[in-house]
Amino acid sequence: MPTMAGMTFAAAFRRARAVVAGLLLLTLAVLVAPAAQAHDMLIDSRPAAGEVLSEAPDAVVLTFNNPPLAVGSAITVVDASGATVAQGEGTVEGAEVLLPLSEPLPSGDLEVRWRVASSDGHPIEGTIAFTLDAPAAQPTASAAPTAEPAATPEPTTAEPAAAPTAEAEETGLAGLPTWLKVAVGVAALGAVAGLVVLVARRLREDRL
Ligand SMILES: [Cu+2]
CATH class of the missing domain: 2.60.40.1220 (Immunoglobulin-like)
Known part of the structure; x- marks a missing residue:
């Protein structure tokens, strides 16, 4: 039944295309995110x-x-x-x-x-x-000899x-997004590759 097989393939292809598009969008969003997410101001x-x-x-x-x-x-x-x-x-x-x-x-x-x-x-x-x-309040003025000794700055x-604490904190937190980026990127590439294989297999089955 070539007609049914053809429809199944078309449906599978459409679905695969939608999934790939979604994954690409997700990957793009993750990669672009750091630029959009600015520091506090x-x-x-x-x-x-x-x-x-x-x-x-x-x-x-x-x-x-x-x-x-x-x-x-x-x-x-x-x-x-x-x-x-x-x-x-x-x-x-x-x-x-x-x-x-x-x-x-x-x-x-x-x-x-x-x-x-x-x-x-x-x-x-x-x-x-x-x-x-x-x-007002000029302790260096020579006019006032009544100036109290309390004026001398202690x-x-x-x-x-504690600036070093911030430095250490920063590198620890900053490490996370990079990891996420790489992980999602690898996952997305893997998924795309898997889909390509799947589609190719369906295509071959369809021809046989
Ligand atoms: Cu920041």
Whole structure:
């Protein structure tokens, strides 16, 4: 019955074609995924970039589009000469990372240098330049001999942030997608090869 066999083959071929198309789409999706899935982004900050403050801020607040990982963050505030005037790991609270500033920042051009672990495990970093133009609180002014000795800055800067932890974390997490990609790619190729063999066999049976 050549007619029935022909129909069976046509149906099998159509189905095989649909499966191959699906697998190719899946493979493509997996390979393209890393480009589409971007790291988290800083969407807001306090101080804001370019902001001129007339009062020393009591904290640096960074807001991201996704909650960063609670490890590996580091925030440093430097003055125009690059000297560190504030530093800490910062505290992750939801999508925000906060660094309280217990000591008032010095006036002048300042820069926040931040680094956090993106929710996908990759470290992300950036800088926020701002200016503090605070008229009051000038401990260096010679006018006031009543200045208390408390004005001398204590060398109690925060301990350096644990950056190496983030590095280790990052490579571990970053390893996964590559594995997945390779695994899915190999599986897809295997499936395609299997289907080709299947179709070829059907074709041969059909001719006999
Ligand atoms: Cu990433």
